[in-house]
Amino acid sequence: MKKILGSAIGVIVALGALSTAGAWYTGQQLPEVLGTSIKKANEDMAKTLPAVGFSATVELLSLQQQLFSSDARYRIKLVGSLDGEAPANFEWTVTDHIEHGPFPLSRLKALKLLPVMATSNYALERSPELEKWFAASQDGAPLQGQVSLGYDSSMQGDMRLQPLQMDLDEQTRIDFSGLNIDFDTTADAEQIAASGVMDSFKVSAKLASDESMRLEFKGMNLSSNTRKGVSDFYLGQNEVRLQQIELQIGENAPILFKDFVQRDETSEANQQLSARYSYDVGMISYQGTDIGSSQMLWTVKNLDAAALQSMVELYGTLLKDGKVDSESGMPELTDAQTAQFKTDLEKLLAGKPGLALEKLAFKTANGESSFSFGLDLNKPVSFDLPAPELAKQLIAQLDAKLRVSKAMITDVIGVQATLAGETDNEAIAQQAAMVGEMASGMAVASELAVLQGEDISSSLHYANDQVTFNGKQMTVEQFVALAMSSGGGLAGMAPEAPAEEMLLEESEAESPIQ
Incomplete structure (x- = not known):
């Protein structure tokens, strides 16, 4: 012992x-x-x-x-x-x-x-x-x-x-539950991991119209896992989740955005950066009625890291020196800075960068509509070319697709009528279906869209000074002529179209959703 x-x-x-x-x-x-x-x-x-x-x-x-x-x-x-x-x-x-x-x-x-x-x-x-x-x-x-x-x-x-409760001025008040962030880094912050939690953040204000406004964020969780790349940019993933965003104007019922998620991811290969940015809303709700969910996804690719770093540093210097117009956002460049910017831009374009809105979607109970857009760029022979020739050399290819679900149109019109106080479900369904058919008929008649099953769709592809529009090949001049003539025809149809007979008049007059 x-x-x-x-x-x-x-x-x-x-x-x-x-x-x-x-x-x-x-x-x-x-x-x-x-x-x-x-x-x-x-x-x-x-x-x-x-x-x-x-x-x-x-x-x-x-x-x-x-x-x-x-x-x-x-x-x-x-x-x-x-x-x-x-x-x-x-x-x-x-x-x-x-x-x-x-x-x-x-x-x-x-x-x-x-x-x-x-x-x-x-x-x-x-x-x-x-x-x-x-x-x-x-x-x-x-x-x-x-x-x-x-x-x-x-x-x-x-x-x-x-936590704090503070009046910023006579019109604005903040109520904040507090924010806790935990982090873990390696030497020289080469790798950073972080997570955070916030219960609520509320801003109450009086608008210029003398109406009150309340914006509240509830149930936030954030996470980050990044590392410093060869280019000195941080690579990896970041995510912000919110259980609910609530917006109320005046005495109107609040609009609720439930299960909001924002993610971004940055990667690097061969001295070029790529990134993805997504925004998801699980459900948009008004007056206790669920309207639909939404999704947006952006991507960028082939960004020359050195050129981008130089451009960021130049812009930062201009901001610091007060050389950026506060209204237009346009910088005031010296001759040397203009030459530097041009050199960086040429290097950036030489990497053939691309920007894409891969998906912008809205989904209701019975349908989903979406839009996508992609643009790939090239380095032109010279920036002193005439505008049409410069645009032709700058744009390597362009793609755009639109798909509108007739079922989604029906759902939205139905929700609008319900929120306006309509109670005859059969009449609401009939009128909503008529509006969907009218929309598809006008789009197809204008030659700006085609009907694929129960979807109204339109597609555009441009490359090598040629356009493919809804499956038909044509020159740029032919496409412009088609768009102008079809647009004019569509506008001319508007007064004669029996839209006012098909839409629910009370819904259109009283509904808060336009």
């Missing part, structure tokens, strides 16, 4: 000695580690923030060291504007209680037993400029968190935005 007790005491003493030695080592290394981290952060922000019109710096104000912990203060300066107006200046101070490794007390309390170099407990410091924010957060630090630094320079931690 004495041997066991002696061994246990020996282990405790050894761990205590190891902890003390580790704490002393951390204390000796801390100034250099902080200096390196701050320098790297400033370099990274100098590369990325100008692209969105901002610049930021971090400065170490003070560092007080003890054996097992240290206390630091940082100053963060932020200058910039998102709308191109006069830049705003922000200056925040952050306090940081740093627990020395290898076994910081806060980690031991949380049963995190892996050794780390240090654990940072940071919080925004109160100041006169932030008094309103602190007061709205029940007088606690509105921004705070914890970060543990590993001996391999990896970081693991969290950031917490506290």
